Amino acid sequence: MTTKCIACGMPMTNSADHANNDTATAYCTHCARPDGSMKSHDEVLDGMAAFMVQTQGIDKSAARQMARQAIKNLPAWSAH
Numbered sequence: 001m002t003t004k005c006i007a008c009g010m011p012m013t014n015s016a017d018h019a020n021n022d023t024a025t026a027y028c029t030h031c032a033r034p035d036g037s038m039k040s041h042d043e044v045l046d047g048m049a050a051f052m053v054q055t056q057g058i059d060k061s062a063a064r065q066m067a068r069q070a071i072k073n074l075p076a077w078s079a080h
């Protein structure tokens, strides 16, 4: 069964994609801190923006705007 990370929307297909290798965790390894807790909205946003800069070669402010759009409808941030 495929679930999606509640924080970044990444599909999680096996336990290694989940934080702590635990399929009961609703967020992915990229959205977890080293201690296994979920990152904050800004931490996830920064990580996603950095990824877009790297993979799409766009500038940082444009990447942050795109990242904000991409994550604003995700369940983890519905209160934002």
Ligand SMILES: [Zn+2]
Pocket: 005, 006, 007, 008, 009, 010, 027, 028, 029, 030, 031
């Ligand atoms: Zn994630």
